[in-house]
Amino acid sequence: MLIGSFHPVDEGYAGYIQTLSFGRQAAVFVPLDDANTHFDLLFVNADNQTPAKFGSARRYKEKAREFLKVRLDCPGLPAPIEAVMWLKASRKGTYLLEWERKAAVPRKRR
Numbered sequence: 712m713l714i715g716s717f718h719p720v721d722e723g724y725a726g727y728i729q730t731l732s733f734g735r736q737a738a739v740f741v742p743l744d745d746a747n748t749h750f751d752l753l754f755v756n757a758d759n760q761t762p763a764k765f766g767s768a769r770r771y772k773e774k775a776r777e778f779l780k781v782r783l784d785c786p787g788l789p790a791p792i793e794a795v796m797w798l799k800a801s802r803k804g805t806y807l808l809e810w811e812r813k814a815a816v817p818r819k820r821r
Contacts, residue, residue, distance in 0.1 A: 714794060715808030716801075722747050724796075724806060725755075732788055740768055740779070752781065768796070781808065 715738070717726030722742045729735040739762070740750040752766035766783040776797065783792040796808045 712810045713807055714810045716805045717796065717808065718805050723750065726805065728808065
């Protein structure tokens with residue numbers, strides 16, 4: 712399920728996340744190291760003065776595809792959300808953030 716859209720800025724990415732819990736929020740991926748492999752994910756408010764961390768991401772390369780593995784977490788969520796952002800631009804030139812639903816664990820019968 713698509714939950715966000717981002718474009719590259721400086722060494723990070725800027726865009727929005729839209730979910731039932733968050734509504735539509737401006738967000739940025741800010742690099743934490745020189746290699747741009749680890750990122751903090753921050754909500755950005757209208758005044759750009761007090762960003763709030765609500766997730767993190769790590770860059771991976773699998774075969775010929777690069778992507779960010781993203782974990783969204785904040786006190787308002789019942790559990791963290793796992794997502795992936797493929798670093799291949801869509802037709803609109805943006806990178807799409809997709810929620811990854813974990814497979815349901817079958818219940819054991821007694």
